[in-house]
Amino acid sequence: MSLSVARSIAYSSLMATQVQMSVASANVANADTDGYTVKTANQSARVLGSAGAGVSITGITSNVDKLLLRSIIEAAAELGAAETTAEYTDRVQALFGKVDGDDDTGTSIANSIASLETALLELSGTPESESLQSVVVDALDTLAGQLRDTSASIQNLRADADDEIEAKVQEVNDALKTIDDLNDAISRASALGQSTADLEDKRNTALESISSLMDVTYFVASTGRMQIYTTNGQALLDTTVHELSYDSAAKVTASTTYSATPPSGFDAISVDGKDITGQIKSGAIGALIDLRDETLPAAQAEMDELATELADSLNAVHNQGTAMPPPNSLTGTTAVSATDAFSGSGSLRVAVTDQDGKLVSYQDIDLSACSTIGDVVDAIDAVDGLSATITSDGYVQITADDADQGVAINEMDSAVGPDGQGVSDWLGLNDLVTATGASDFRVRADILSDTSLLATATLDDSTTLTTGDAVLAIGATGTADGLYDTLTGSNTFDAAGRLSKTTSSFSSYAADIVSANASAASHAETKQSGKETAYNALSEAMSSQTGVNLDEETARVSELETLYEATATLMQVINDMFNSLIDMVEAA
Known part of the structure; x- marks a missing residue:
């Protein structure tokens, strides 16, 4: 050589x-x-x-196992979804507080209902006590505030999820641009005969980042360029980047919902003008969509069922009674017009009394003789010493002509509508609370400012009444007892959110809501742990092979x-x- x-x-x-x-x-x-x-x-x-x-x-x-890499990408999507779900369900659980039946440390709505029960029980023993009436109204107002606050917090969580969707859509776009740039760099390096291994590592990392945000499919073309698609085949990156577009809602309420067909309260996540919202099933974005549109509305539905059933039950009892002394005027909460058809049965007793509850005048109105709301109003207006009208905004109003006298109603055997409501309850003449759901559950404003307007008496239902006699009775069979009984007795709740149709007390149903959301949070945490274990096992296998x-x-x-x-x-x-x-x- x-x-x-x-x-x-x-x-x-x-x-x-x-x-x-x-x-x-x-x-x-x-x-x-x-x-x-x-x-x-x-x-x-x-x-x-x-x-x-x-x-x-x-x-x-570098020697990267393509099948193992694909498994890691899929696991990253599942882990991203599990982590996001666990975070939000834990926050939901915190909203509902904890139930503690042994002491006063409970912070849940169930505990607030229990406090109201206690206040009503004490008032039923001494219904004439103004201080105990105030305690009841305060307890009810605390419960009302908790219902509203919890409802608002649920909607705030939905808004947070919606804002996070917008932020994470931008993260996807940034990662797609990174991969597109790396595709170009890999093509140049290959043409020059240079190593592309480091560039491919960076590209795989960016791909995993996208997968943690949304489920995607991908492949590397013969040119060396990576192409990325949604699971339904919508291109996100081929020869160019197809950016995702999304703008979060300016305001989120319980009525704000997403619909694939207009109108929709939330924008669509779109690519090239096509709605891909329904194609995203996993990753953080998929979980956020599910939280915003399914999980959190389910929690709201449970709260709304509790609130509406509570309002209906309390109002039904409160409309059977009257304050002592009775108010000078009663105004309904149900919007009506004089020409509305009316179909009722039984009789309604309407009376005028002085401040001591002594009868001035009264009339038993035969409802079968009334065919319109106007007929009912006219019949009440015909009672001596009363004026009845429909206000400009559509509510029945009954007023004693003498400012020193009051209006008292006994629903007697009156029945209106499919549920057989008493007329006062049906018109909402003496409602205790107003509510269309948890978000607007409130104690009636005049009762909140003057707790003596809380109904604690009932108008005498004897066959006939005598002018000058005391006709407003306060006692063991009064309204306070009725309110306590309806709170603690069995009530029927329709299926809502995670809860099936059931019959229970209000405090028990509220505790069921807390339990259902605690269970959801626990399940989400367990699932996150499992997905994290699976992802780590795959990552360790990859590290063992290529680390x-x-x-x-x-x-x-x-x-x-x-x-x-x-x-x-x-x-x-x-x-x-x-x-x-x-x-x-x-x-x-």
């Missing part, structure tokens, strides 16, 4: 060793870099004719340094031999 060939072989070995040392050192330096995979400098023998001519580095590669082993790489660097020194020594010997040969030729 000539000295020239020997030097060429030694030089190629020196250069190859230098590249391998560089790759091994980079592996050590990036051992803790997220998404980095161990790189290998591939070496092959150079042959000229039939003789060896040294070695060369054919490329720097940097510091011991191995450090030993490799040391081995290559020794090889480099030996090759450098050989090069020096060959150079010395060349110099000696040259000196001999020159001397000859």
Whole structure:
């Protein structure tokens, strides 16, 4: 072998060793870099004719298992959804507080209902006590405020989820642009024969980031470019980026809902003008959509069922009674018009009394004789000392003509509508609370400002009444007892949210709401733990296969340094031999 060939072989070995040392050192330096995979400098023998001519580095590669990578991408989507769901259900659970039946540490609506029960029980023993009436109204107002606050907090969570959808859509767009840029860089590097391994690592990391936000499919084309699609095949990245578009709602209420067909309270997540909201089933965005449109509305539905049933039950009892002394005027809460058809049965007793509850006048109105709302109003207006009318905004109003006298009603056996409501209850003439749901549950404003307007008496239901007699009775069978009984007795609740149709007391139903949401939070936490375990197992498998082993790489660097020194020594010997040969030729 000539000295020239020997030097060429030694030089190629020196250069190859230098590249391998560089790759091994980079592996050590990036051992803790997220998404980095161990790189290998591939070496092959150079042959000229039939003789060896040294070695060369054919490329720097990493060995990533494509099936394992795909499993990690899918697991990242499931983990992203589980983490988001667990976070929000935990926040929902906190809204409902905790139930504690043994002491006063309970913070749930069930505890507030129990406090109202206690206040009513005490009032039923002394219904004439103004201080106890005030305690009842305060307890009811506290409960009303808690219902409103909880409802508002649920809608705030929906708004948070909606805002987060917008933010995460932008994160997806940013990651898509990153992958598009990396696609270009990989194409350029491939054309120049340069390694693309580090660029592919960064691209895989960006892909995993997208997957944690939404479920996607992907493949790498023969050109080396990664293409990304929704699970339904909508292109997000092919030769260009197809950005997602979404603007969060300016205001979110219980009536704000998403619909795939207009009108919709929430925008659609769209790509190239196409709604893809329904295509996103997993990842953080998929979980946020489900929370905003399903989970949180279910919690709201449970609260609304509690609030409306509570309002209906309390009002039904309160309309059977009257304050003592009775108010000068009563105004309904049900919007009507004089021409509305009316179909009722039984009789309604309407009376005028003085401040001591002594009868001034009264009339039992035969409802079967009334065919319109106007007929009912006219019949009441005909009672001596009363004026009845329909206000400009459509509510029946009954007023005693003398400012020092009051209006009292006994529903007797009156029945209106499919549920057989008493007329006063049906018109809402003496409602205790107003509510269309939990969001607007309130104690009647005049009762809140004057607790003596709380009904604690009932108008005498004797066959006939005598002018001048006391006809308002306060006692053990009064309204306070009725309110307590309806709170603690069995009530029917329709299916709402996670709860099936059931019969229970109000405090028990409220406790069921707390329990259902606590159970949902616990389930979400368990699911998150399982998804995290699965994701970590796959990540560890990937790390075991493609991660940097510091011991191995450090030993490799040391081995290559020794090889480099030996090759450098050989090069020096060959150079010395060349110099000696040259000196001999020159001397000859």
